[in-house]
């Protein structure tokens with residue numbers, strides 16, 4: 011766990027070295043080893059001072075998330091964290107100077123361990139970051155971070171570190187006072203040792219600022235006028251942003267307010283309780299599972315078919331240089347791959363490249379990219395109208411118009427040029443892959459790569475496996491997604507695949523509520539309160555009501571008698587065919603988009619969808635009932651996707667929802683939320699909703715079975 015030695019001048023060197031891992035992490039075992047080493051050094055009369063350093067490339071990467079996710083015994087956890095506080099207080103008040111030397115990053119618990127030392131010096135390592143990412147996983151810095159950071163740098167400077175998980179570089183950490191010095195790379199241990207030697211020579215007892223007589227919080231404490239103002243504003247902003255769905259930032263504010271109103275020891279006791287509460291909460295378990303472990307597995311390509319050699323990409327063809335084609339070309343070029351960007355005319359292809367030039371130009375203007383780097387990226391994109399240029403591509407992706415005939419035509423033309431082994435992928439958002447593959451001469455090499463708009467920014471790619479798609483094609487496509495630094499989920503072919511299908515239920519439920527006479531402002535506000543990034547009606551406007559209408563008509567035509575009309579179909583038909591309101595792109599949808607000023611709900615909605623607000627009307631649903639419908643309609647459709655084997659694993663559903671359409675991470679995902687409720691409670695809620703609102707809420711058999719057998723989606 012660590013290397014311990016004492017040198018001739020009585021300096022103990024505690025070098026953290028977690029066995030079998032590339033990074034130091036904090037868990038019961040490593041904290042135990044640290045405690046033992048520090049207590050030994052403090053107790054040994056031959057030791058005069060201590061230097062804490064790391065044998066890895068970074069200092070400490072943070073807490074052990076598997077251990078935190080697995081913690082279920084609140085009392086035991088509280089006792090353990092209180093023990094860590096006691097250990098750190100013992101070091102601070104132990105009478106021997108202790109310095110931490112950062113060779114690289116110190117994050118989360120790692121930075122907190124260092125804050126429990128009297129001095130911190132960092133190497134001028136451009137890759138090193140310092141901060142407390144806990145809040146991004148529903149936690150708080152629970153090893154004294156909420157108490158020591160604001161006492162050290164002031165509440166104002168502490169806020170973005172603690173409440174947003176902002177990571178800063180060494181220079182910034184020095185500026186705000188989180189660390190004491192920055193030195194040349196490789197000189198950090200010597201500098202730490204020198205400080206310890208000087209402290210010993212000074213003969214005075216080393217003390218932390220908060221233990222010094224008459225110590226003051228920089229910028230004032232929570233009960234000063236400035237402090238009060240800062241905390242009130244922070245609290246209001248937090249509520250506006252999170253609708254109180256995220257307990258972590260709220261608990262952090264409480265720790266700062268309550269803890270800084272008293273002394274450090276009481277503050278630490280307060281923090282330990284809030285921390286335990288968060289660790290035990292379903293929110294942190296959900297966020298750790300989906301945002302950390304789920305994402306990590308997906309990015310590692312855990313579900314990639316084995317025994318297929320890694321595919322490296324040097325040249326990729328992009329058919330269609332429209333909105334999606336240009337974006338996909340950008341991320342491909344950024345991965346160092348040559349891109350042939352093909353459209354019907356040279357001019358249209360150039361337009362796609364011009365879009366990329368504009369986006370990268372913005373980055374250059376903001377100082378995030380050099381002009382040379384932008385030029386090098388642009389040089390990798392070759393706009394063309396000539397299929398012969400596709401020769402040598404390992405992969406061709408089509409993003410032409412959403413028409414079967416056009417997609418069939420470009421498939422044939424491209425396949426006539428590319429090698430027999432090359433992959434052909436479609437970025438269709440609605441057309442089943444198996445059907446599109448009929449145009450291909452080698453359907454085993456045909457696959458769906460569904461990007462999200464704007465493709466250059468959105469992190470998810472939904473990979474769709476058609477009936478004939480081979481494992482090798484899947485594995486090699488996953489290699490491409492990883493090469494362009496996106497996160498893949500793999501699904502089986504079906505109408506709307508997974509993401510469009512489930513995302514669509516949120517939008518249609520909003521439209522159903524509108525038809526029922528629920529005031530539109532209430533519908534969209536409930537969407538936001540549910541944690542979704544945009545209300546369902548506003549979202550319908552964004553994706554265009556016309557598209558909702560078109561998809562409904564297409565599905566009706568395809569399914570014939572089996573088609574079940576939905577409220578959303580009627581609302582979309584009325585908006586588009588009768589009222590000519592197609593959505594944002596036409597400047598008129600559920601909202602009006604005045605040339606000046608912000609959008610606002612269209613007043614005509616009240617006339618065409620009479621809101622039930624007056625006396626004599628049946629009661630409108632409460633906001634909680636609306637939230638329940640907007641959330642459970644997504645969950646139930648997701649379970650159907652699992653039941654129909656469109657989805658291969660629950661975690662794919664959760665990762666895909668969060669990355670694909672901004673599903674609220676605090677719920678874990680559409681499945682994570684059912685897991686949180688527990689199958690029996692979920693079935694009871696769905697039964698109630700199905701009785702009132704119809705079979706779209708009917709609980710699928712697999713969920714009923716789980717409830718009956720006491721099974722859960724996740725351990």
Ligand code: NAD
Pocket residue numbers: 329330331332333334335352353354358408409410411412413416419420437438439440460461462463
């Ligand atoms: P778009 O209209 O912006 O671009 C389509 C491009 O394809 C145009 O530049 C057009 O000139 C070109 N094109 C048409 N026929 C062609 C042909 N025969 N050969 C070569 N090029 C041809 O459309 P888009 O929004 O980029 O969508 C493209 C595809 O991506 C569609 O299948 C769409 O369903 C899918 N998609 C779109 C989104 C989205 O949000 N826009 C998201 C995911 C997937």
